[in-house]
Each structure stands twice: as C-alpha cells, then as structure tokens.
Amino acid sequence: MASPSHRRSPGKRHTVLVPALVVAAVALVASLLMVLHPDGESTADDAANAPIAGSRSTSPEPTPRTNTTSSTSPKPKPEAKPKPSKKSPTPPAATATSPRPSARAVTPQPASGSAPLAGRIRPGVTYEGVATFYDTGNGDGACLYGPTDDVMTAAMNHTDYETSKACGAYIRVRAANGASVTVRVTNECPLPCAPGQLDLSAQAFAELAAPSAGRIPITWSLLSPSTSDTISIRYKTGSSSHWCGIQAVGHRNPLARLEVRDGGGWRQLPRTEYNYFLSEQGSGCGGAIRVTDIYGEALTVEGLAIRPDVLQPTRLQFAAR
Known part of the structure; x- marks a missing residue:
C-alpha cells in the first residue's frame, strides 16, 4: 500500500504543469501575432489612426472642387437677363394694334409735326x-x-x-x-x-x-380759323354708280384724303389736280364717305345720294387747331 505521500505527489506535479501550459500557450499566441503582424506595436497605432471609410466626403473639399461643383448649376448671369433696351418697341401709331391717324383725332401741337398727314404746307x-x-x-x-x-x-x-x-x-x-x-x-x-x-x-x-x-x-x-360753316359734299357732273368724282367743300383744315366704303372696309380715292377724288370703277359711289384732314381727324358722312353738281351739306366740321 502506497504511503499517503505517494498519493499527493501526482497532485503537485499537475498543479505545476497547468501554469506551464498556460505560459506555453501565451508564448505560442505571441509568436503567431509576431508572424502575422511583424510591426507589432506600430500596427495598433496605425489602426487607431486609420481614416474611417467615407470620411473625405464629410470633410471640406479644396476650393477648386467647390467651384467645379457650383458650376454644374450656374446662376443666371446679369447680362443674360433681358434689358429694357432690348425689348421690342411698342408699335407706333402706325402698328397693327394702334389706331391709324384716319380713325382718330390728333391732339394739336404747335410744332409742324403735329399734322402727320400734311404735305408741303404744315402748321x-x-x-x-x-x-x-x-x-x-x-x-x-x-x-x-x-x-x-x-x-x-x-x-x-x-x-x-x-x-x-x-x-x-x-x-x-x-x-x-x-x-x-x-x-x-x-x-x-x-x-x-x-x-x-x-x-x-x-x-x-x-x-x-x-x-x-x-x-x-x-x-x-x-x-385753322373759327367758323360756323359745315362741310358739304359734291358729286361731279356725270357721276353715277359706275363712275364718280367726289369733292369736299367748306372744310376748316386742309383735306388729306377722301375714302369711300367699299364692301367691309374703306378705300382711299386718288386726288386730281382739279380737286376731285375719283372712283374710276364706281366702287363706293353713293355709299358712305370718310374725309380726313391733315391732323388725322376723320369724319364720316352717310346717307348722301349721287346728285351730280349739287352741293349737299352735312352737320360735320373739323376741329379748330
């Protein structure tokens, strides 16, 4: 029978063996770490200082990149904005949307330009x-x-x-x-x-x-004198519905044109040196007549029959200027 001392000996050797195994394991791990990371301590420092993925997108970019980014959505340049001087001008009295001088009275002005339809003789x-x-x-x-x-x-x-x-x-x-x-x-x-x-x-x-x-x-x-007279209309001798000459008499201001209603509009008649306006084909003869002075005032005469060489009075007169 073995002595008690013999029974405890195996236990002591086991106690000593465990710490030895732990030390050996630690050494093995350390060796492996040294093999995998030869830089050892510097590896840990580098890991601490390594940048996080995507960190550059959150940090301010250099100025050139900022300009490049802004150029992709440029703001309107001042010179690209329409300037008043480049706008199309409002059409003159002579545009399609403005009334022509024959359809309105022109406000008198002291300058000669106040008579837009005047010829050589101007106010x-x-x-x-x-x-x-x-x-x-x-x-x-x-x-x-x-x-x-x-x-x-x-x-x-x-x-x-x-x-x-x-x-x-x-x-x-x-x-x-x-x-x-x-x-x-x-x-x-x-x-x-x-x-x-x-x-x-x-x-x-x-x-x-x-x-x-x-x-x-x-x-x-x-x-452009004051007068109590009114304008009269006279058809020339020989006038008919096929040919007519028309004359205005007693107008305060010089006459610029005479028109006859032809269909749905007005047709200007040519003026002769003997002061009649002729409708060679009879267009408008016996219909409405429109007379316009050099200032652009237009007066319409209606209801006059063709009565050759007869002075037919109206109730109309141009305004004094």
Missing part, C-alpha cells in the same frame, strides 16, 4: 415769298369750288399747290409793313410762280399794299 411753319395779284372774276379757280362772293382768296404757287392739296387752306399773309390779311386758297398760280409765292385777289392785295406796288415780299402761315 407752325412760316413761309417766305412774294405776293402778286390777279383778277379773280367770279371767284372760281382750279380748285373748282365754283363762283363765290368771297373776295379774300388766293392762288397758290404750282409747287405748294401740290396736286390740289392746298385747296381750301386758310392762309395768314403778312407784309413787311406789318399789315396782314387772311385768305382761302381757291386757285393755282402756274409756273413761273415760284415756291412761296401767292397770287392774291386784287382786294386781298390791297389790304397789304397799294396796287401800284405790283409785287411785294411777304411771309405766310397756315391757319
């Missing part, structure tokens, strides 16, 4: 020339207004007569001595009457100078 302009005189007879002339008792009349020089556009115009004539007279243009003074020249009735010339003077320097300008 607000003083013309220079000479005055002569002639025997007016019964007062009729190239304008074909017919005989008249009005002795304060004038024949306009050929240039300013302008194919009868001067017919019916009221003119204030002034002499160098300060005398003045108002006359109405009823006739034409043919060449060699020079531009600016007026051939007055003998009675009108006498208001400025003695008839013995024969020829005097003058200035003259267009008037």
